[in-house]
Amino acid sequence: MHARGERFLGYMASAADRGRFGNAMKIASARGALITTHDVPDCDGLGAAFALQRLFFRRGVLADIVTGPHIHLTDPLVEALEIRTKRWSDVPDSDARPIIVVDTNTPALLNGVSRRENQILMVIDHHQTGLSTLKPLYMIENQSAISASEIVASLIDRKFIDRKSALALAVGIAGDSERLNDAEVGTLHIFESLLMISGSSKKEVDGLAYPDLSPGMVAAILEEMKHVESELYGNKVIAVAASRLENPAILANEIRNMNASVVAVLSEQMGGWHRISFRVRFKEAHKGGIHANDIARRASEACGMPEGMRGGGHIDKAGAMIRGGYCEITKAIFEAAREAIDRAAGKQ
Numbered sequence: 001m002h003a004r005g006e007r008f009l010g011y012m013a014s015a016a017d018r019g020r021f022g023n024a025m026k027i028a029s030a031r032g033a034l035i036t037t038h039d040v041p042d043c044d045g046l047g048a049a050f051a052l053q054r055l056f057f058r059r060g061v062l063a064d065i066v067t068g069p070h071i072h073l074t075d076p077l078v079e080a081l082e083i084r085t086k087r088w089s090d091v092p093d094s095d096a097r098p099i100i101v102v103d104t105n106t107p108a109l110l111n112g113v114s115r116r117e118n119q120i121l122m123v124i125d126h127h128q129t130g131l132s133t134l135k136p137l138y139m140i141e142n143q144s145a146i147s148a149s150e151i152v153a154s155l156i157d158r159k160f161i162d163r164k165s166a167l168a169l170a171v172g173i174a175g176d177s178e179r180l181n182d183a184e185v186g187t188l189h190i191f192e193s194l195l196m197i198s199g200s201s202k203k204e205v206d207g208l209a210y211p212d213l214s215p216g217m218v219a220a221i222l223e224e225m226k227h228v229e230s231e232l233y234g235n236k237v238i239a240v241a242a243s244r245l246e247n248p249a250i251l252a253n254e255i256r257n258m259n260a261s262v263v264a265v266l267s268e269q270m271g272g273w274h275r276i277s278f279r280v281r282f283k284e285a286h287k288g289g290i291h292a293n294d295i296a297r298r299a300s301e302a303c304g305m306p307e308g309m310r311g312g313g314h315i316d317k318a319g320a321m322i323r324g325g326y327c328e329i330t331k332a333i334f335e336a337a338r339e340a341i342d343r344a345a346g347k348q
């Protein structure tokens with residue numbers, strides 16, 4: 001489908017997107033850039049940021065990757081590619097370089113950015129655009145892309161994608177697509193090209209995207225699994241739990257791997273806030289019509305969260321920040337999950 005010698009690895013970006021990308025690159029080439037991704041970054045966000053940073057370095061542009069706190073699951077990627085990241089606290093207020101954001105468009109997931117005055121130059125994202133979104137000078141979004149990394153791989157001229165960038169983008173794609181299991185042909189094609197450029201194997205990429213959990217982590221997950229609340233609704237399993245792990249998505253993914261249909265995991269934050277990861281089995285989301293982002297939004301609404309603070313994400317993978325008591329929130333989640341199951345059944 002892609003003839004040898006094509007200029008770009010894939011078609012997750014349009015010609016207009018490439019025009020916007022070129023304009024943003026011109027501005028950043030003159031002024032430098034701060035590249036960032038959502039708080040608690042994943043392999044997709046870091047991979048996409050790293051590939052952009054290498055493109056800047058190649059042009060002699062001063063570009064730093066700046067993030068919120070990391071979690072250990074991205075350590076193998078960071079170490080393998082020697083990705084250097086800064087924290088927002090390391091960047092002085094006087095640093096006026098414009099900001100490039102990858103893998104989110106939600107201000108609530110960008111705590112460091114919202115405290116600063118820097119111009120938002122460009123956003124590259126594959127998530128649903130909610131009510132509260134960044135207003136960058138250039139927006140590049142494609143919700144049919146499964147990862148931000150494949151959009152970036154479609155924006156950069158292939159001759160500027162080196163081995164390290166290719167590996168980072170491949171790991172980003174693998175990380176967001178459940179080891180390519182969820183990927184359609186367009187994504188697979190980009191991934192294969194990246195694999196070839198990187199000189200790495202699929203196994204190496206999977207090892208970086210899905211590092212083995214440490215024994216301590218396995219023990220912690222098993223401990224938390226003892227307290228999962230679950231319900232068999234029709235023939236679907238709804239499971240809700242609390243987690244003290246560094247990211248609620250870790251437990252949510254493990255429970256979904258057991259084939260629970262709808263999963264929500266709450267992580268208590270300061271001031272009565274809960275960070276919540278929602279997961280729906282891939283098949284039920286894409287073929288069954290049960291949508292994680294919809295459940296996140298409705299549960300947020302039921303808990304009195306105002307418009308623009310009702311979570312979001314993908315149909316199989318979503319998140320929300322809800323303020324309230326644990327019991328009140330879990331009740332709202334079960335209710336929203338049952339309704340989503342009923343609605344999906346009604347549609348079929």
Ligand SMILES: [Mn+2]
Nearest residue numbers: 044103147148
């Ligand atoms: Mn992503």
